[in-house]
Amino acid sequence: MYTAQSTYTKTAFKAIKEFLKTGTTRFIENQEIPKELLIKAACFVTLKTDTNKLRGCIGTLNPVYRNLYTEIIKNAVASAVRDYRFTPLTLNELKKIKLSVEVLYPPEEIDDLSLLNPKIYGAIISDNAGNRGVLLPNIEGIDTVEEQIKIIKRKAGIFQTSNEGLIFHRFKTDKYY
Numbered sequence: 001m002y003t004a005q006s007t008y009t010k011t012a013f014k015a016i017k018e019f020l021k022t023g024t025t026r027f028i029e030n031q032e033i034p035k036e037l038l039i040k041a042a043c044f045v046t047l048k049t050d051t052n053k054l055r056g057c058i059g060t061l062n063p064v065y066r067n068l069y070t071e072i073i074k075n076a077v078a079s080a081v082r083d084y085r086f087t088p089l090t091l092n093e094l095k096k097i098k099l100s101v102e103v104l105y106p107p108e109e110i111d112d113l114s115l116l117n118p119k120i121y122g123a124i125i126s127d128n129a130g131n132r133g134v135l136l137p138n139i140e141g142i143d144t145v146e147e148q149i150k151i152i153k154r155k156a157g158i159f160q161t162s163n164e165g166l167i168f169h170r171f172k173t174d175k176y177y
Contacts, residue, residue, distance in 0.1 A: 007037060009100065011076070012045050015028050017094060020094060025073050025077060034069070041071065042071065042103075043104060058075050058079040058082065059104075061171075113145060117145070119143075136173060
């Protein structure tokens, strides 16, 4: 069974467990907030199975809530029950889930793709039609900038082969288990 190793993942795990049991996160939202989670920051919460398969991943690129504590709670629950790629997580499945929380540094726009490195930077690609895709850094199996760009464009529904007219951002994260 998974054991959270940080305040970040303990918060996410408690939120998911409470939501799966009660349908709400009111109790955890009303607890005292750990000081490191009082900052305003965006985050992603990723759930993986005990065989390391993706089971959910939801997050924000810019902070939406008043503090990181609330951001983690909302994204953890969304990752567990609202990721359209998966059926909602059950309480039984939670026993076999590993999770991570990635806290994002503010994204920076870049013009030079040589400034990307999929092992260090996540990337955001958008076009003038409002399509946007994102990929977190250091994802297993994504080793080159070309692979990173191809996957993000596919996720965003951007089908042009050239990068002309596209807007690129990169960002770093701090990852917690």
